[in-house]
Amino acid sequence: MNGLFNPLRFKNGSVMKNRFMLAPLTNTQSHADGTLSADEYHCLAMRAKGGFGLTMTCASHVQANGKGFPGQLGCFSDAHLEGLTRLAAGIKAEGSLAVVQLHHAGMRAPEDEIGGQAVCPSDNKETGARALDLDEIEQLKEDFILAAERVQKAGFDGVEVHGAHGYILCQFLSPTINQRKDQYGGSLENRARIIFDIVEGIRSRCGSGFLLGVRLSPERFDVQLGEIIEVARRLMKDGQIDFLDMSLWDSFKEPIEESFQERTLLSCFTELDRGEVRLGTAGNIRTPQDALRCLDAGVDFVLLGRAAILHHDFPNQVSVNPAFEPVKPPVTADYLRSQGLGDAFVTYMTRWDGFVAK
Numbered sequence: 001m002n003g004l005f006n007p008l009r010f011k012n013g014s015v016m017k018n019r020f021m022l023a024p025l026t027n028t029q030s031h032a033d034g035t036l037s038a039d040e041y042h043c044l045a046m047r048a049k050g051g052f053g054l055t056m057t058c059a060s061h062v063q064a065n066g067k068g069f070p071g072q073l074g075c076f077s078d079a080h081l082e083g084l085t086r087l088a089a090g091i092k093a094e095g096s097l098a099v100v101q102l103h104h105a106g107m108r109a110p111e112d113e114i115g116g117q118a119v120c121p122s123d124n125k126e127t128g129a130r131a132l133d134l135d136e137i138e139q140l141k142e143d144f145i146l147a148a149e150r151v152q153k154a155g156f157d158g159v160e161v162h163g164a165h166g167y168i169l170c171q172f173l174s175p176t177i178n179q180r181k182d183q184y185g186g187s188l189e190n191r192a193r194i195i196f197d198i199v200e201g202i203r204s205r206c207g208s209g210f211l212l213g214v215r216l217s218p219e220r221f222d223v224q225l226g227e228i229i230e231v232a233r234r235l236m237k238d239g240q241i242d243f244l245d246m247s248l249w250d251s252f253k254e255p256i257e258e259s260f261q262e263r264t265l266l267s268c269f270t271e272l273d274r275g276e277v278r279l280g281t282a283g284n285i286r287t288p289q290d291a292l293r294c295l296d297a298g299v300d301f302v303l304l305g306r307a308a309i310l311h312h313d314f315p316n317q318v319s320v321n322p323a324f325e326p327v328k329p330p331v332t333a334d335y336l337r338s339q340g341l342g343d344a345f346v347t348y349m350t351r352w353d354g355f356v357a358k
Contacts, residue, residue: 001288001322003295004315008053010242011276014157014211016053016097019295020315021245023282023305024056024101024160024215026069027345034061034074036083039342041090046340047308048094051315053301055096057087059103059162062147063140065114066104068167071344075100075147081154088155099211100151101160102144106168107177121172122179137184140168141194145201148210158211159202163195163231164247166221173231174222188227195231196238203240213243218265220249225257229268236277244274245303248283251294270298287326288318309349312339330357 008016022044029040040058048055060075061067067074074080084100091098107120107129119136120129132140148159163169171177172194178185184193195214202212214235218228235241246269255265266281281294282303291302307314310327317324327335333346333356341349350356 001292001318004288004291005319008278008301010211010278011239012158012209012211012242014097014242016301017095018051018053018315018319019301020052020291021054021280021301021303022047022052022056022308023303024058024162025305025309026058026348027341028069028071028348029342029344030071030073032070034064034067034072034076034080036073036080036087037071037342039344040073041083041087043312043340043342043345044087045090045094046312048091048096048098050311050313051319052096052304052308053315054099055091055094056099056101056160056303059101059167060147060151062102062104062143065109065116065119066106066168067109067113068103068105069110070113075102075151076143078150081150084151084154084156088151088157092155092157097157097211098155099158099160099213100147100156101162101215102147103162104140104144104168106171108167120168121177121184124177131180134182137194141197141201144198145205148202148206148212152206152210158213158242160213160215160243160245161195161198161202162215164215164217169195169198170217170221170223173227175224175227176222188230192231192234196234199235199238199240211243212241213245214241215245215247217247217249218268219256225255225260225265225268229272232269233272236272236274236279239275239277241277243278243280243301244269245280245282247303248281250284251281251290251297251302252284264297266294266297266299288322288324291318306355309336309341310339329355331355332357
């Protein structure tokens with residue numbers, strides 16, 4: 001297991017003390033206005049103390065109308081600065097890098113949460129979302145960049161731009177959802193333009209020392225694997241980001257698309273020339289052996305989601321016992337509370353089949 005505890009240096013100069021990154025976990029624990037709650041602080045600080053080399057927040061919305069779930073942590077207003085500052089300090093005090101995931105739900109924003117109609121690259125009949133106009137796209141890009149500046153001011157080491165899981169940047173990438181006829185639609189270059197513009201803007205205004213990553217998902221949500229490979233290739237070739245986080249749902253699966261089968265989905269990305277960009281994977285990494293298997297497959301780090309919910313100190317457990325056997329769901333609500341989950345997070349986890357004992 002030694003490889004899991006080798007430090008990892010990023011291009012910007014930041015050093016992750018091991019290869020364990022906390023995945024951004026939807027947890028519904030913050031206040032309705034997006035300000036940090038005591039429960040969310042406690043949950044994340046416990047994981048920093050539990051040995052994660054980098055502790056990432058849940059998806060944090062950069063505009064009020066980008067809220068994707070109740071109790072979401074916000075970063076769209078200076079009203080969030082006090083809580084964000086406290087959170088950054090708490091995470092970094094435990095020797096963990098502190099990162100905010102920047103997010104906008106787009107057409108997936110519930111109307112009852114945002115108090116109006118959701119937005120999307122194009123009008124969307126299925127969700128009732130309306131198309132953004134050009135001025136609104138420019139403002140969306142600006143608000144991603146402003147959010148990065150805001151969390152940098154709060155003391156965070158960096159940000160991850162959420163371009164995965166069918167949220168707004170992923171909606172732009174989709175050749176079916178995005179039906180625009182302007183510079184943000186049509187070709188892959190146009191559909192990916194907003195991501196590269198945001199990355200360039202954050203790098204320009206937050207500086208070379210600010211840790212910058214992007215999350216992509218290569219399947220589901222009306223995206224095409226070949227196109228996501230090309231976006232990943234360009235992100236790493238351009239070298240503006242420090243890390244790429246590939247959310248695969250299952251890090252060991254074959255691709256769905258027939259033309260890419262008879263290999264692992266992960267290999268589609270590990271084989272790319274990454275230059276100085278660090279590559280990580282998330283998806284079905286439940287045990288220390290799974291994590292090591294991912295490193296052996298060529299990634300630089302792993303992101304833990306469910307495993308980190310079940311064990312706030314997963315990295316510390318593995319460091320003292322390479323044969324550590326994580327608990328398997330279902331687990332009790334009281335057990336989850338012992339791992340730092342507040343009541344709202346516990347309730348959210350009951351939506352996952354077989355996770356919380358009835």
